[in-house]
Amino acid sequence: MFQTDLGRAEAVLAALEVKRPEVTAHSWRVSAYSVRLAVQFGLADDTVETIRLGALLHDVGKMLTPASILEKPGRPNARQWKELRTHPELGAEICHRSGFDDEVAAIVLYHHERCDGSGYPDQLLHAAIPYTVRIVGVMDTFDALTSSREYRDRLSVAAARALIARGAGSKYCPWVVSGLLALPVEMLQPGLGDALGVTRRPEGRVVRPVAGLVDFRRPDSGSALHASLC
Ligand SMILES: [Fe+2]
Numbered sequence: 001m002f003q004t005d006l007g008r009a010e011a012v013l014a015a016l017e018v019k020r021p022e023v024t025a026h027s028w029r030v031s032a033y034s035v036r037l038a039v040q041f042g043l044a045d046d047t048v049e050t051i052r053l054g055a056l057l058h059d060v061g062k063m064l065t066p067a068s069i070l071e072k073p074g075r076p077n078a079r080q081w082k083e084l085r086t087h088p089e090l091g092a093e094i095c096h097r098s099g100f101d102d103e104v105a106a107i108v109l110y111h112h113e114r115c116d117g118s119g120y121p122d123q124l125l126h127a128a129i130p131y132t133v134r135i136v137g138v139m140d141t142f143d144a145l146t147s148s149r150e151y152r153d154r155l156s157v158a159a160a161r162a163l164i165a166r167g168a169g170s171k172y173c174p175w176v177v178s179g180l181l182a183l184p185v186e187m188l189q190p191g192l193g194d195a196l197g198v199t200r201r202p203e204g205r206v207v208r209p210v211a212g213l214v215d216f217r218r219p220d221s222g223s224a225l226h227a228s229l230c
Pocket of ligand 1: 058
């Protein structure tokens with residue numbers, strides 16, 4: 001079943017790649033990082049697969065964002081920013097129409113929500129943001145920071161981790177940030193094989209748990225996780 005879902009996600013990504021190759025490459029990297037962290041947290045296999053799919057599809061709504069906005073040099077203006085911010089809802093709709101379940105679609109819909117309610121589209125507070133979403137949201141930010149943009153150079157892994165750590169407890173889930181900080185630096189490199197093999201089976205390279213992550217491993221229930229960690 002997972003393979004079927006993954007095959008369907010790859011088909012959607014292939015369509016995205018035709019129009020937005022840079023978004024597709026970003027999506028593969030975010031998926032690789034998110035899965036590596038999820039494995040380190042000791043999450044159940046089905047949860048890891050949900051995270052893998054949600055991360056792969058998180059920006060698929062950008063398929064419908066005009067190229068004039070995505071490819072514009074410099075920062076978007078207010079009107080362009082407003083249009084850009086519709087991509088989570090567009091992406092969730094694509095997921096539903098493509099047959100993905102609600103948990104995958106939730107990652108797509110809420111990946112720009114932030115713990116302090118400053119995100120979008122629904123300004124959710126941290127307790128209302130599923131932990132699967134929080135993992136993908138942080139790793140999405142990490143990849144964005146460590147990738148070049150028209151208007152800025154890429155940050156080093158250390159600089160990106162330090163910047164995200166400053167937002168722990170406000171923008172970012174402290175549990176997820178703790179995991180990001182504990183990951184060995186080699187797990188935060190996309191690697192040459194990420195376009196296919198490493199992303200598909202990243203846990204093959206992982207020895208878990210990483211020292212220091214034990215205290216952050218998932219308790220028995222998701223609700224307990226919400227209550228105890230955020
Ligand atoms: Fe996004």
